[in-house]
Amino acid sequence: MDFQLTDDQRALRAGVRELLVRRFGRERLRAAVGPGGGGSAGRRAVGGLDRALWRELGEAGFFALRLPEERGGVGLGLPEAVLAFEEAGRALLPGPLVATHLAAGEVPGAATGTCVVAAVDGSLVEWLDEADVVRGDVGGAVALRSVDPLTPLHRVPRAAPPDPVAALLTAAEQLGSAAWTCALAVQHARTREQFGQPIGAFQAVKHLCSEMLVRVEVARAAVYAAAVTGDPLDIAAARLLADEAAERGARDCLQVHGGMGFTWESDVHLHLKRAWSRARRGEGAAAAEEALAEDLLTSAARSGA
Amino acid sequence: MDLSYSAEDEEFRARLRKWLGEVLPGLPAKPSADDWPGRRAYDLGWQRLLYDAGYAGLHWSVDAGGRGATPTRHLIFLEETEKAGAPYVGANFVGLLHAGPTIAAEGSARQRARWLPPVLRGEEVWCQGFSEPDAGSDLASLRTRAWRDGDDYVVSGSKIWTSHAEVADWCELLVRTDAQAPKHRGITWLAMPMDAPGITVRPLRTLAGSAEFAEVFLDEVRVPVANRVGEENDGWRVTMVTLSFxxxxxxxxxxxxxxxxxxxxxxxxxxxxxxxxxxxxxxxxxxxxxxxxxxxxxxxxxxxxxxxxxxxxxxxxxxxxxxxxxxxxxxxxxxxxxxxxxxxxxxxxxxxxxxxxxxxxxxxxxxxxxxxxxxxxxxxxxxx
Structure with missing residues (x-):
């Protein structure tokens, strides 16, 4: 047993992070979000997808990561995909990443990033109007005024059957987001001064930050383990913990930022809104909890206890 | 990221399971919670079985008398013993998990030879005298005093939350030897024999109704200077070497x-x-x-x-x-x-x-x- 990242996995993670910092850093993120403000706040149309970036992701192997080499892919596995999606979540990278990744090898151009693929996930479709190919039944799709300024959403009447791999990659994005909001909160707590000292010296703030890290590390162990086993119940567990880490992490990060956290200018709300939207993918928390409850009965029966 | 165990680790697991299957049915009945002498005998008996089978001090270094097993092997050992319903570490807890490793890391050759083998063989029980009524989370503010008198330290004060004090042979004791120094730099680590005159043990009943802990009162208890591990006033560092999980x-x-x-x-x-x-x-x-x-x-x-x-x-x-x-x-x-x-x-x-x-x-x-x-x-x- 060596449940730690290999050198290759570390290098892959660093490579994806470097690419995203270079191509989708904070300035690019804020440009994509727009200024908000004025009478159009929250009502403005979501900006389009950056197709040049999409192709660059394709060239870097983001979508073809798990496709076998003989089919033009990178030939890696779920653990590597999870690391790449964790970085995407950290960078708040927009677009139907999971759908396009899952379409690699099945939809021409998906693997290389020349084709943008959207898919029904749960009872929602992200980026429907921007996609070149849409998978799943989108008959009767109705546009929502999406709470997440970087994720256009449609609601569909017929939910798609759950895909455990999609749930796992979503959990990886949630994990990356949770790790980033924790880091953001800590950075603010170190530098923001009130009452003559950094607010991070106050235990009330310190303890919020510690709990954020605990949720991140527990979710990380669950997400990485699920990537290794590929077991649907491990994935269900990973998903519950990663959703919790991302949603509560973003809220606590907002709290640590005080009034500034409530502004459009801050990045915190972008993480919170995306975390909310990711948590609606797939079957939802209730189904994951039911599956894990049922497992308690069946695994106890299996062990003959 | 690899969650699979090596063939050697799986072999270790299989051997351990087999041994547990053989030895557990022959264990005596578990003593009741209030039967301290019975619990001591039961826990030491289990430790002796582990020793004879080569599982004692699995995670201790070889030169301390342990098996030098990897953390993964230790994980497998703890997982399998729990799954098989084997006894808990019980009265051997402080000896195996804190006092022992502290002596192994900081003790002299003579101290290691005196105290480590009886822990591994299941012959001696240790308890821990760290916390005090006024030194809980702020452990370094402890006030139990010790002063030199010839070849002895004379110790007075009180300790609390001491598990197995009633049946322990030794107590790993933190005492204040320099009241003027900054609080972390005036503490000394002593091994106190629990049969020394001046020690009073009073059971402490918890909200669960059982007396899992005790208060220990020390009235001019004499502890030989030879029982000090590490230097005088260096006890905080000595303790912290092993006071992590x-x-x-x-x-x-x-x-x-x-x-x-x-x-x-x-x-x-x-x-x-x-x-x-x-x-x-x-x-x-x-x-x-x-x-x-x-x-x-x-x-x-x-x-x-x-x-x-x-x-x-x-x-x-x-x-x-x-x-x-x-x-x-x-x-x-x-x-x-x-x-x-x-x-x-x-x-x-x-x-x-x-x-x-x-x-x-x-x-x-x-x-x-x-x-x-x-x-x-x-x-x-x-x-x-």
Whole structure:
């Protein structure tokens, strides 16, 4: 047993992070979000997808990561995909990443990033109007005024059957987001001064930050383990913990930022809104909890206890 | 990221299982909770069996008399012994997990030869005299005094939360030897023989009704200077060498046990009809996620310490924070499953629920753990 990242996995993670910092850093993120403000706040149309970036992701192997080499892919596995999606979540990278990744090898151009693929996930479709190919039944799709300024959403009447791999990659994005909001909160707590000292010296703030890290590390162990086993119940567990880490992490990060956290200018709300939207993918928390409850009965029966 | 065990590790597991299958049916009946001499004999007997089979001090270094096993082997040992229903470490806890490793790391050759083998062979019991009525979370403010008189230290003061004090042979004792020095620099580590004159042990009844702990009163107790480990006034550093969670394996058996209890809870709920309560059922499902993740975090921490040469990390604080809370949530859920019977002390889960209340306090309160995580991992400034 060596449940730690290999050198290759570390290098892959660093490579994806470097690419995203270079191509989708904070300035690019804020440009994509727009200024908000004025009478159009929250009502403005979501900006389009950056197709040049999409192709660059394709060239870097983001979508073809798990496709076998003989089919033009990178030939890696779920653990590597999870690391790449964790970085995407950290960078708040927009677009139907999971759908396009899952379409690699099945939809021409998906693997290389020349084709943008959207898919029904749960009872929602992200980026429907921007996609070149849409998978799943989108008959009767109705546009929502999406709470997440970087994720256009449609609601569909017929939910798609759950895909455990999609749930796992979503959990990886949630994990990356949770790790980033924790880091953001800590950075603010170190530098923001009130009452003559950094607010991070106050235990009330310190303890919020510690709990954020605990949720991140527990979710990380669950997400990485699920990537290794590929077991649907491990994935269900990973998903519950990663959703919790991302949603509560973003809220606590907002709290640590005080009034500034409530502004459009801050990045915190972008993480919170995306975390909310990711948590609606797939079957939802209730189904994951039911599956894990049922497992308690069946695994106890299996062990003959 | 690899969760599979090597062929050698699986062979170790198979041999251990076989041995447990042979030896456990022959164990004497478990003594009752109040029978301290019986508990001592039972726990030491188990340790002797481990010693004879080559499993004693599995995680201790070879030159300390241990087996020098990797953290992964230790994980397997703790997992399998718990699954097989083997006895807990019990009265051997302080000797095997704290005083012993401290002596192994900081003691002289003579001290190691005197104190380590009896711990491994199951011949001597140690207890811990650290906390005091006025020195809990702020342990370094301890006030039990010791002064030199010839070849002895003379010790006066009182200690609290001392497990197994009634039946211990030795106490690893922290005393103040320099009242003028900054609080961390005036402390000395002594091995105190528990039969020395001047020691009074008074059982301390917990809210669960049992006397798991004791208060220890010291009235001019003489401890030979030769029993000091490390230098005078260097006891804080000596203690901190081992006062972190052992290589991420501190709660392995407990997590295995919690997962078993969770399965039992589900079956009990199915039997008594509570399974149809959707919020309760979902709560049990979430607890399953929780304990699966805690098991994975254990494997993560063990692998990390194995890569780092067996050095425990601050990751133990992260684990303990979440685990202590999860354990309390588990037994709160058990109470929901039991319904009115949750008030019946005849139900094991009722007593376990009471005991779970100590988990967010013992071995560093959750508040102290959060300070540790914030300051040592996240790098937030130290508060006042």
């Amino acid at each position: 052992e290589r991420g394996t501190a709660f392995v058996g407990e997590v295995v046990a919690c997962r078993r209890v969770l399965g039992e809870l589900a079956r009990e709920a199915r039997k008594n009809g509570r399974w149809d309560d959707v919020p309760l059922r979902r709560r049990l499902g979430r607890l399953n996620a929780e304990f699966r993740a805690l098991w994975r975090l254990t494997q993560w921490n063990v692998s990390e310490s194995e890569r780092g040469g067996g050095v425990p990390g601050v990751g133990g604080s992260v684990f303990k924070l979440r685990y202590s809370q999860a354990r309390q949530e588990l037994y709160d859920a058990a109470a929901e499953v039991l319904g009115p019977e949750a008030l019946d002390l005849g139900r094991e889960w009722t007593v376990d629920r009471l005991s779970s209340l100590s988990y967010t306090i013992a071995a560093g309160t959750s508040q102290i753990q959060r300070n540790i995580v914030a300051e040592r991992i996240l790098g937030l400034p130290k508060g006042r």
